[in-house]
Amino acid sequence: MKTRKIGFGAFAGLVLAAGLSGCGGTGEAAESEPPEAASARVISVEVEPVQLAAFTEFVRIVGNVAANRDVTISAEESGVVRQLYVDKGAHVRAGQPIARIDDQVLRAQMERATAQFRLAEETWERQRRLWEDEKIGSEINYLNAKYNAQTAKASANELRARMERTVVRSPISGVLDARMVEVGSMVSPGAPVARVVDTETVKVSGGLPERYAADVTRGSEMRVGFDALGSTEFMGKVQFVGATLNEQSRTIPIEVTVPNSGGVIRPGMVANLQVARRATEGAILVPQQAVLRRENGYVVYVAVDRDGGTVAEVRDVIPGVSESGRVVIEQGLQPGDRVVTVGQQQVSAGDRLRIVNG
Template identity: 45%
Template structure:
């Protein structure tokens, strides 16, 4: 009887063991399935970032140029007559006024000729007066004698005036108020007619000259506001466009402009370099972002926008850039007012990453 029961006991034990193992397997599987979401959540990285919320604002689009300071007027003063320099009455660097004598040439010979011409003119005038009186009142003499005396007197007077003018040309004067900036002659120098003896510059006010690329031809007009800065002096000033050139330079494709400084700039001198910002236009309601918020991509540039649904997620958006100034860029497409964009940590995140906003 014991022999007949043995196979049945063994089969029961095997069946029970199999059921126990299956039950344990299901419990382990259920435990593994329950642990899976937790493990996935633990492996997703969360990156700390700082954000700014975009708002519309006005943006001044400017043209940046490098200009040169110039005197309002500058001329080379030349001798109208030839001769030897006899006197230099003004030292270089001295302020002068209109008509002030700068240099005088030796005029002894011309002065003697002028005096002779004056005497001849006076004599001829007296003879004409006497002959005219005798001819008109007493009928003495002929008309031809009277006319001859008249023409002689007029010729002598003209010669005297000519000699006086030549004598005046030996004196070289300042053409306007300014600074006698350079002197090119010394006492005893022989100068020819038209030879420069020095220069006079008018530095009150100063102006700035610059070349503007031709693509901005429609944007620059007389009266446009501008800013001027001098890095060597660490000062800035305001200016306005006073002249716009009518032609484009064929070499560098720029047209000239001149700007009048509206406020004096202490220490500024002609030929100094100045940084010029010309206001091109005012863009109202623009979306403006810090330049560092943009990340270069294969398709251009993108900004990371933090979207809050169930969790804060960084989403990459391709953007289209407009004009820029300093560290600010106008975005013409891709972003809207109210977007929160990453400005710190943008190079550590990828599209779809979870982020933690700090600094708010």
């Protein structure tokens, strides 16, 4: 019985010793194994080297196109429209007849006034010879005859002028854009007959923000574009700059005239106006999408060579004005810096970069 107990104790001691020995061997092996190196993140990007370039800042405003001259022609005499000379859409010259109003009544009145004038003139001539040459008659008869002749002449001239006004004429050269009457229509003085627009030159009206008041003056040249006409641009000249400010919009009214010999610019179109405000030589320009907004300002990522590779470095920058998708960097970059322009949203400072555009 005693022998059994000794054997069990010895066996247990051997098992315990073997377990401790095994644990100790495992710990030493773990300590002697070298640590695994962490894998570095590699981001594929495109870069653009910073270069000095000329930059022009433009003032941009939106305007509306109107005809240089837009005239609604009204009747000056009453009567029935007897004849129309021009169709809508046709070109007319200044002074060209557009319509004719019935003139029968006026014609009869003019013929009577003309006859009365001839009689009064003949009477005056005879009375003048009698009084001035032979001193026959009285001075009052002489003066009455003179007055009657002058009055009759004025009446005849008035009716002749009214007769001429029965023919409605265009006061300007342009296009007959609308016609408000037809043959047989009854019109009275002041009734609209037709509308003529002159689009050889068009007028663009817009509002200039007050901060640019010193940059645009009468005679300034402006580039004018239209969304409806694609990339075609026209040159215009500022003909009017308002003397007062619109208090609601804080803008100054301006008018720009634009030659339109081809007739492609139509009244009612929306125009994009721009005028050069400031030109800078040797500006640092980067694509606008390369500049990222952060809580404390703006940054760009720059590719720099370090430790045998290319890594991303973040730069705080101060952006200036922008133009056509590019922005001037006032501070933070130097010529030769390689700015990340594609992939910058996925980049963090210290990331390794793979430049895919060479």
